[in-house]
Amino acid sequence: xxxxxxxxxxxxxxxxxxxxxxxxxxxxxFGALEPVAVFRPRTGDELVESAVRHDLERAVYTTLNGVVCxxxxxxxxxxxxxEPRSEGSSGHRPGCAFSLDGRTVWVYRPDxxxxxxDSDQWVVHDADSGAVLARHELKTVGHGxxxxxxxxxxxxxxxxxxxxxxxxxxxxxxxxxGVPEFTTYPWTDRCLIGLAPGGExxxxxxxxxxxxxxxxHPGGDVLLTLSVEDFGYDPEETFVxxxxxxxxxxxxxxxxxxxxxxxxxxxxxxxxxxxxxxxGGEITAxxxxxxDLKPLGDGSFLIPGAEGHPVRRSCLGGV
Numbered sequence: 001x002x003x004x005x006x007x008x009x010x011x012x013x014x015x016x017x018x019x020x021x022x023x024x025x026x027x028x029x030f031g032a033l034e035p036v037a038v039f040r041p042r043t044g045d046e047l048v049e050s051a052v053r054h055d056l057e058r059a060v061y062t063t064l065n066g067v068v069c070x071x072x073x074x075x076x077x078x079x080x081x082x083e084p085r086s087e088g089s090s091g092h093r094p095g096c097a098f099s100l101d102g103r104t105v106w107v108y109r110p111d112x113x114x115x116x117x118d119s120d121q122w123v124v125h126d127a128d129s130g131a132v133l134a135r136h137e138l139k140t141v142g143h144g145x146x147x148x149x150x151x152x153x154x155x156x157x158x159x160x161x162x163x164x165x166x167x168x169x170x171x172x173x174x175x176x177x178g179v180p181e182f183t184t185y186p187w188t189d190r191c192l193i194g195l196a197p198g199g200e201x202x203x204x205x206x207x208x209x210x211x212x213x214x215x216x217h218p219g220g221d222v223l224l225t226l227s228v229e230d231f232g233y234d235p236e237e238t239f240v241x242x243x244x245x246x247x248x249x250x251x252x253x254x255x256x257x258x259x260x261x262x263x264x265x266x267x268x269x270x271x272x273x274x275x276x277x278x279x280g281g282e283i284t285a286x287x288x289x290x291x292d293l294k295p296l297g298d299g300s301f302l303i304p305g306a307e308g309h310p311v312r313r314s315c316l317g318g319v
Contacts, residue, residue: 008149009036010294011050011059014308016041018059018070020052023296023312030312032305040074049095051147053102058127060105062094064114067107069130078130080107080123086114097147100154103127106172108158112141122158122170124180134180140168148192152199155218159192166207167191171218185220194245197297201274203252209239212254214274224277231256231270231279241267245295247315250275253283253301255290269293271315283315 009022019035039059041047045068050061058077059070065085069077082094092113097106109121120142124134140160148157155173162168166188175181190204190213201223204213211227228235233256241255252274257267267290269283287293287303294302296312305311 008151009052009054009056010302010310011052012308012310013047013050016047018047018050018052018061019308020056020059021310023300023302030300030314032309032311033302034309037072039070039072041070042068042076048093051097051105053098053127055102058098058102060096060098060127062096062107064089064092064094067094067096067105067125069105069125069127077128078125080125080130080132082109082111082114082116084116086116090114091143093144095145095147097149097156098127099156100149100151104133106147106156106158108142108145108147108160110142110144113143120160122172122182124172134172136170136172136180136182138168138170141165142168146192148195148202150195150199150217151197157192157195157202161191162188169204173218183218191242193242194295196246196249196274198249203245203274205240205242205244209242210235212240212244212252212272214252224274226254226272226277226279228256230277233258241290243291243293244269246274246297247271247283247295247301248297248299251280253293253295255293257290281315285313 012019018039020037021033022036037056045063048062052059057072066081068079090113092110095108105125105127107123111117120138120140122136142160142162145158145160158170160168169185171183172180189207193203195202202215213222214224228238238258241257244253244255247253252272254270271280300314302310
């Protein structure tokens, strides 16, 4: 079995602060998590997305009009404004992520929706100085995007949502000369959900929510596809949610949902063996949304808890 890396640091926003959480590497430790670091953004900044470096000495966050890097003490280390300034929200959400080694910050700029140009940008900054190391014109008109950092080779996937126009997946990786190289995958109809904990595969859901697929990294070749019918549901009444992920290196959580005859929404978290395609049991967790269950790749998952703190649980014997 592929060894799993230590759990990554995740962030939550509460009371105008960035709270960093890091589940212990012991997958048998469960319960509510306490923040391992708390960062205070600049006064007046409205948080959109954030990330915290693995050493907990740096946090980075986006607003509608820029990206800011903070020290552990809460002092701004550097900032970069998105020009020209966008007056108000057009449904766009700039995103950010630290690289695996913490040396760079990757920033998604939805410039087209913000009225800054005809397409979006993906910008790579030096994490210590803020200097721009690379700037990639994406040729997309996205509302927002999700960063997925590869746990082994350090490449970064970007999943860009363009609303009704579909989804674009781009991968950035350092070349032999240390300069980032960018690859756009040949599809606009698959939402990237997550990477396997060992990095050898990734999971996607069809934009129309008809199936889930598992791909080879980095080429993207499809290794397994499961439709709504494969789970025993009527495709006219049920769809695959854009959520889930890898519970373990060999087990994925695939979430299906729909509506009852009374119009009430429902969803179920199914377990799938990604080696064989066998559909197993379900995770029964009390969560208000299908997006509130976050698999960690080590057999455990996070759900929302009291006062905004995430709670770690497991369907493999934990509470």
